[in-house]
Amino acid sequence: MLTLIHQLSGFRLLSVLCYLKRVEFAERMVRIRLADDGEVWTFSTLLVSATVIVGTLCALVPVCLKHQTSDCISATVVGFSLLIGAPVAFRLRYCFTFLIALDAWLGYALFRLCDLQPKTPLPSWLQTVQIALLYGSLIIRGVTMASDIFSRIGSSARITLGRSAPWSCFLGALLGYYSHPPNAIVLHLLWMISFLLVALAMAFKVRMAIAIFFSLVMYTAFGGGRALLAEPITIADQIAMVTVAGWLFTKPLLLLFDVCTNAVQRCMVIFKLNRWTYNILLVGNLLAVVLFGVAQTVAALRHRQRIVAFSVFAPAGILWLLLHLLYFRALWSLSCPLESPNGQPCAERKLRTYVGKCFDPVAFMTPLACIIFTASLAGINWLTHDLLSALSFGILSTIELTVVHIMHTMFKGFDNCVVLGIATPVDSQVQRADGSGHLLAAELNKFFDQRGVEIDDISYYTEGIDMLTAKQRLEHFFESPTELGRQFDTYFLYYNGLASQENGDWILTDGNLSMDELLSLWTDHRGTDRCRLFILLDADNGAHWSYRITTLKGKQAIGIQSYSVKEEANWRGVSTGSFTRLWLEFNYNIRCGDFGNTPFTPLFGQSFPGYCFVRTPRLPPYESKTILSDLFAFLYLNAMSPIEHFLMLCWGACMTYVPPAVFDTNQGVKFVTNKRIEPYY
Template sequence: MDATVPLLSHKEKMKFRWTAIDRIQLLSEIFFISGATVALVYFASGHAERRYLLLVAIFGILLSLTSTVYRSVRVHLWYGMLVDAWVGFALTFLSEVSVEADISNRLLTIEQSLLFGGFMMRAVCEYIAAVDGQFSANFQHNVPWGSFLGILLSFSLVVDDSLSVLIHLLRAMLYILLALMLTLKVSFALILFLVTVIHDFVCSSKKDDWLLLFQYGLITWIYIRPLMQFLFGRRRQFQCWLSVFHLKALHYNLIYIFYILLTIFYIASHLLAAVKHPQLTLLWPVFMFILIMWLLIHFPYWIFFLSMFRRFGMESVQNCTQPICEQTRTRLHLMNNCLRAYGTVVFWLSGCAMLSSLFLSLCLYSVITLFSFYSFLSVIIFELAIVDLSRLLSNSLGGSCIAHALFIVQNEEDKMETLGNRLLQFFKKRMLHFHRPRSLFRHNMEKTDLLHEINSFFACTTEDGLQYDSYFFYYNGPTDVQGNWQLKDDVFTLDDLLTCWRANILKSNSRLLIMIDAENAECWLKEVEKIEQDAIALQTRVQVADAELGSADVDFTSSWLNYNDSEAVDEYPTKCRHAASCISVLPSFEQSFASSTFKFSNSVKFLETVSFWKKTLPDRMVGLVDAATHLNSGIAFLCCNWPTRWRYFKSRFKVILRPNILDTDHDFVFCNSF
């Protein structure tokens, strides 16, 4: 590789990361903020605090302009909090001045502000990301904390009664408490929700019990959704329960039935609320259309998913004698086509719902029309959860990323022969592409040869010419006191590795996953922590200062493999605790990217879906699937491929607390302790 290749600056890298998701999100923010700004100016003409409202409207315009001109502010947490707070304030104020305010309407107003402030401007972006196989869960992003501030500020401006303001303050605090309960303990929050429902049915004498029931259900669902995504997308126990190796129909059926019952509850509450409010009778045809389409869509695809996993998943994953390229191709066909075919119907269903509800909201602006608007949005949110569940099942075949692996072992070949074979088998089941797997051991390696080997490793691309999503680098050999790798003629430092990485990974958003089983390897951890512009994660061991426990017989790699072995899911906690208490090293990792930084490499072309479905479905259904697939692929290509094949990448807000486990999305994790 030519050493004179110029490196990209931080500004140029940010330019390459401006994806279709960013464009759609930016347009949605400008649209909703502009509409609310016009409404604020209209109502400010007859309001006592019109100057204050005009300042709020100007602030909303400045938010839109700031995100348009300076894209870098969009990755900061404070910007999302400001947008949520502004939208919460605007919608709450408009709802208060447009109808007669009472306790029920104000409760409905809080729900509207939370939903719009936290979800509306991100629903389209999250939907596209989920359909294309990638969804990241982040409480700071999915829970609209900033909307509470805007709601309380708006109530203090509109409501004159101090006692009423205090009631709403207490109610908002109750919602915050409910969110914290859901964050810490799911069962306790569900018990609280059931107690509230029973109280409304038994103890309440009001006529709008069903409307209140729906309100409590919506608030609960707003906070359950990110929590469910966090559990299903980030917790290894859930991944193992639903993996192809131990696929049990009972687990999958129970989860699916839970979503079905929840959706039926929403649809029933929508219809009963429409009976209470005559203005919602116009939405009956749309509700019935969504209900019928949902029943016709979900059950066939439920059967298709199960049949395809049993037909292709078990055979392709467990049969390790197959060439690795065939396994990868089978997994990609299964994953891409399931998500794309499923997303074909969901895309049009959700799109029609959003357009129709938007039209009704513009024609009849009131609390009731806003209620109809987020009724359709709740259907979209449910579809996101279903698509995310299907993505989780597809990830059990090896993950949604494509990885390339290089192993450098300089220790004794006799000692590492068994461990090396186990490493290859472990990553072969995870469907990683190997870089020269036959030359696992290196003897008396010089620095020039190692640099050439690493440069050729980083220069490797997929069959479509794209760079891999992840590059996994394993080293086992001698090191000096600073953690540098000792070679025959020189030492290999972290700066040397980063130089090779930046020289080859120019316009890509790939990640570098490093695992080092050597002495003094913890010296590199602090250096990786300081890296800001590259996505790098390092898994290594930390030496414990204990004279009685020697480190000569420590088998850190074997302990790490035992921890990540999905076949020993029922036993690995006991094994890991025993290993941590008996050996003198503890695992530790450091990362220079947010834990939600994941990408999806679209390595299967659109035209290949036709041949796949012809082998899977009956002949009489192939024509319908082909037409829907071509239509969906054409729209997705025009929207998201600009001008080349689109690859989703977006770093979410960095988490405040450093996670103990980093999910690499390849069916193995990096951890701080066993």
């Protein structure tokens, strides 16, 4: 009996400890969700950067000392050039830039392996395992990037993985298998094109862009695979392949973790993965890494390279397994909604704040240092063709870094936002017993508060509002900068009330407020700061403003969401705040579809195509620091200005002729249109 009591006590103690550990881990994940960009990126980027750098050096240094060939020396140079960027990675604002440079140079090492001359044949089963793992890593990378696309575009584009992936993969496989393996420059150009296509797919929801992206991924996979099948590779190349494969395995996990956290806080989790799915992914990735390591170890042992095998594969394998374990543990906790220990649901705040609004040349000098060191040793150990290839690849990686930075400001950068709401419903509906007007103001407060939007004021005027009070409120609203200053701020203006039947002007107690008067106030206070103004009109005649805003001259970022009633019979079902409640439900809903069977047809007009959807794609301004950085910034900005203008031209043309169906403001707020707005005359 005493033994049984002792066992029960031990079991209770173990249960209590497990519960405390679970609560502690839940608290950590709650803090991660509520954290700023710095805490989230510190957890992810530094771990990946340190793991890849250590794995690269562990894999390349012993081989370089053992063989002392030009290929090993060049691979070691790449590893040490990555090590140069490590201090940059430990500065928080450069982590994203460092990861892009890291990805580019490891990709270059992978592409170099396709052109190396073989010296030692390998067994057929080992080649098959290598090709299968290479295919799997590239496919997983493509799928995770596609899931990022789907989480942004929603289901309104009617794009599904089942529709686009099979045909594009089949096309890419044919292109890759029946063509000669291209060189590093061509492959990297394909990756740059695929990145631009991904950006276009995220913006315009073009089904063909996703299909082309999958084709390029499969083309790269089968092209490199055919090169490995055609000619066996050396032991040094095997070890270099381990490093590259480790990055190919960890990069999708980083993307998946980033996508999950990003989608959770934006209420746009289009893809849902249960815990069994995470278990399958975990076991599959771990098995792939173990099989790859075993295959490489067997190859090394067959050629009596025991020292290399035990000194390289053991620490690298342990680091990769630890990395997978940490990532999937985080994904496990994100697979279901978390609750804080006190039982209150987690507030869905913004997880990230883009701080790179000022150009810092240190971030862009990292790939330049890699280029210089690699090119200097390339001139000693390589041929002239290899030297030109390295320099060309360095130039392409710098251009890619610029494009990534611009695209990052467009899609990843969360701007600061402030909102003002004015509700003046019809007099006959003010005295309703349910108090719909007050409930409407409370719902708007809750909606913007959950998205971390600063609320200037949301007022409910039961007896209307006069012209002077309205202009004073608007002036105070436009003069309210957010925490990080005025540049790139976003302003939401909500109006619910009467509007003139002739021109949609707001009907106030002592006159009408026209759109020209409102825009003049906006121009006086914010028109030159490159800020954005979004107006949500819940008024019967608000469609006039949505049409008229398309004729506005200039490059001001102004968008107006309104509605029109589909049929006369549906007027009876339209009451105070009906469109607002449907709009809130549309934004709360995970499925980003249309308004469905409702009496409203949403209309969205914008002043300048592309300016309202996302922030203008421009290189950030530069702040003077040192003489060297000033010189580099001057040369870099002047050299990249044609790319900036070219992207601006393409962006404006695409937004004019291929407008998206859903406009996402990057604050978790979406505007919708079911009808293309033509210029109103």
